[in-house]
Amino acid sequence: MRFGLIFVFVLFFWTCQALAITPQAKTYLDNVLDLLEKHYVRSATIPWLELRQKAYLLAANAQRPSDTYLAIEQVLAEIGEGHMYFIPAAQGGQGGEARTLYGGGLELRRGGNTIVRLTPGGPAAKVGLEVGDLIEKVNGRPFMLPDELLSYQHGQTLELSVYRARTEQRIVVRLSLTEPPKPARPTARLIGQKFGYLDLPHHSLADSRQMDYAGLAQQAIRTVDAQRPCGWVVDLRNNAGGLFYPMLLGAGPLLGEGLVGGLVGPNSREQWFYREGKVLLRSGDTTQVMVQLNQPYRLRTANSPVAVLLGPQTTSAGEALTIAFRGRPNTRFFGEPSYGFTTALRGFSLPDGAWIAIATALFADREGNPYDQQIEPDEMLFTDWGFFQSERDEVLQGALAWLQNQPGCRNT
Numbered sequence: 277m278r279f280g281l282i283f284v285f286v287l288f289f290w291t292c293q294a295l296a297i298t299p300q301a302k303t304y305l306d307n308v309l310d311l312l313e314k315h316y317v318r319s320a321t322i323p324w325l326e327l328r329q330k331a332y333l334l335a336a337n338a339q340r341p342s343d344t345y346l347a348i349e350q351v352l353a354e355i356g357e358g359h360m361y362f363i364p365a366a367q368g369g370q371g372g373e374a375r376t377l378y379g380g381g382l383e384l385r386r387g388g389n390t391i392v393r394l395t396p397g398g399p400a401a402k403v404g405l406e407v408g409d410l411i412e413k414v415n416g417r418p419f420m421l422p423d424e425l426l427s428y429q430h431g432q433t434l435e436l437s438v439y440r441a442r443t444e445q446r447i448v449v450r451l452s453l454t455e456p457p458k459p460a461r462p463t464a465r466l467i468g469q470k471f472g473y474l475d476l477p478h479h480s481l482a483d484s485r486q487m488d489y490a491g492l493a494q495q496a497i498r499t500v501d502a503q504r505p506c507g508w509v510v511d512l513r514n515n516a517g518g519l520f521y522p523m524l525l526g527a528g529p530l531l532g533e534g535l536v537g538g539l540v541g542p543n544s545r546e547q548w549f550y551r552e553g554k555v556l557l558r559s560g561d562t563t564q565v566m567v568q569l570n571q572p573y574r575l576r577t578a579n580s581p582v583a584v585l586l587g588p589q590t591t592s593a594g595e596a597l598t599i600a601f602r603g604r605p606n607t608r609f610f611g612e613p614s615y616g617f618t619t620a621l622r623g624f625s626l627p628d629g630a631w632i633a634i635a636t637a638l639f640a641d642r643e644g645n646p647y648d649q650q651i652e653p654d655e656m657l658f659t660d661w662g663f664f665q666s667e668r669d670e671v672l673q674g675a676l677a678w679l680q681n682q683p684g685c686r687n688t
Contacts, residue, residue, distance in 0.1 A: 301338035305331060308348050308632060311624050315634045316355070317541055327354055341365075341628045348632070357635050359592065359617040365629040383460065383514075384411070389419050390661040392514055393460060393477065403449040406440065408662040413437035441662030460514070462489060462526055464496035471679055472497070472505035473672075475665075476527060478594060480518035489519070490569055493526025498573040501529075506685035507581040509675050510601070513611060513659060517592030521566045524548065524600060525555045529575045530582055536600040539620050540646040541637035548600065581606040581682040583675035586651060587659050591615040596639045598651050603642035606682065610657055610675045613650035 297305075309331060313324050334347035348362050381398020382391050382405060389411045394401045411419045415435050433452045440447060460477035467473050474497060479489045508530055515523070524536070528550040538547035538558075549556040553572025554565050584601045586594075586609060595614045601607050619635035626632065638646035655678075657671045665672060679685050 297332065297335055297338045298340075301335065301341060301344050302332075304341035304627065305335055305338070305344040305347060308344075308626065309351070311632065312351070312355070312634060315622065315624075315636045316357070316360075317619060317635050317637055318357070319542065322355060327351060330354065341626075341630075345630075357619070359619050359621060359633075360635050361633050363631040365626075392661060392664060399452050403451055404447070405436075405438065405449060405451070406442075408441060408664050408666075410439040410441065410662070411436055412439055412446075441660070442666075442668075462493035462496055464493075464500045466500050466503050466505060467509070467676065469503075470506050470685060471676055472500045472503075472508040473511065474500075474508060474527075474530070475511045475514070476523060476597065477514045478516040478518045478591075479523050487522055487567065487569075490522040490525035490567065493523075494529060494569060494573045497529050497575070501573070501576050504576065505580070507583070507679040507682055509583045509585065509672065509679070511585045511665075511672070512590050512594050512598055513585050513587040513664075513671070515590055515594030515597065516615075517594050517617070520593035520596050521555050523593060523597050524550065525553075525567050525569060527597060527600070528553065528555070529573050530580075531600055532578060532604060535642050536604075537596070537602070537642055538640045538644070539637035540640045540644065544637065545640075545644070546637070577684070579605045581608075581679055581684065583607075583679055584609045585611050585671050585675060586614050586653060587612040587671070588615055590651070592617045592621075595647070595651055596620075599639045599641050599647055608655070608675075608678055609651075609653040610655045610678070611653045611671045612656065612658060613652050616650040618647040618649065618651065 309324070309328055313319055313322070316322070331347045331351050334350050335344045338344050338347075342365065345362070345364050352360055352362060381394060382400035383393035384391060391400070391405060391407055391409045391411070394405065394407060413419055413436070416437075433450055436449050436451055438447050438449065439445075460479070462474065462476050464472060464474045474493070476493060510527065510530060524531070531550050533551055534549060536548050536550050538545065544559070547558040549558065553570070554568040556563050557566050582601065582604065584598060584607065586598050590598055591614065595616075595618050598609070598614060599618070601609075618639045620637040620639065621633040622636045623631055623633050638648050640646045655674055657674045659669070659671050663669050667673070
């Protein structure tokens with residue numbers, strides 16, 4: 277009996293020691309939990325007391341802040357908000373968007389192996405690769421994950437086995453990784469001598485070049501609008517997010533002047549405006565200019581019909597831009613539901629250099645309606661990436677058919 281009591285006491289003492297967490301580590305973990313509880317947009321739905329206890333158990337015997345990282349990651353997983361992320365100190369500042377642009381001058385579909393964009397004149401284009409090609413093997417091995425390409429260094433040459441759906445061919449090319457990654461650029465063209473087509477891809481250059489995106493987008497609109505299109509297609513199927521305000525500014529001539537959307541938080545509401553080449557943010561009684569262009573473009577025909585294309589790669593800021601078109605006159609949406617990251621992220625730096633991005637608000641349309649899930653199109657059509665942007669692109673063709681029946685396009 278006495279031996280049993282001693283054994284229980286030793287086990288209890290050992291357990292307490294094993295679960296011990298230093299004051300420094302606990303303070304760090306509590307700081308993260310406090311930030312989440314205070315700022316997370318759906319905080320009221322989370323059982324914080326229970327979640328904190330789980331976090332302390334996961335951080336058992338943590339001696340340093342870095343020992344709590346696994347617990348923090350698990351807390352985010354328990355919350356289940358996939359848009360939020362944590363970057364450890366060694367990787368701080370890298371950002372959370374998936375990288376899909378590679379040194380070979382090609383871009384892959386988010387989470388897939390289909391080429392959705394090529395750098396004009398880049399290595400991939402020079403060896404004959406085309407948009408819609410499906411990469412099946414790299415150096416003779418099955419190609420499973422797009423991030424696998426990140427493991428290859430500039431200067432290497434890869435053998436790619438590719439399937440081309442347009443011609444039902446399988447080809448093998450040798451691709452040299454000689455080109456540094458380049459950002460995707462907005463482009464526009466005229467289709468059928470009557471419809472403007474504007475492609476607005478993701479945008480993540482958080483440096484002095486970030487305004488290039490807005491300038492390029494408006495210049496592209498200006499060039500095509502000079503040819504007097506009767507309506508427009510705005511393609512956001514490749515917009516996986518990034519810097520929102522330059523994208524909103526670039527699309528400004530098509531969005532139109534005035535209120536275009538905003539953010540709704542538990543105790544706050546903000547509104548976005550586009551006015552005379554400026555993106556304005558109104559919060560309470562304060563209005564500030566977020567980004568602006570010195571020589572903005574104004575569309576020849578205000579409220580021209582616009583068809584917006586979206587799909588599962590339309591993510592985060594790409595979804596915010598989609599929502600900005602909600603409520604615009606003469607506008608219809610085509611494609612598939614968006615990804616569903618319809619929350620605004622706010623970044624918080626932690627004492628050791630780590631970084632956490634917390635969803636603090638929901639995107640809202642011009643009427644103030646918040647979006648807390650995927651954005652649904654008006655017409656459900658599926659993108660076959662093998663025929664992306666071609667005459668066999670069903671989403672694009674559906675949008676053009678609708679534009680053709682709009683009053684300004686029927687007789688042109």
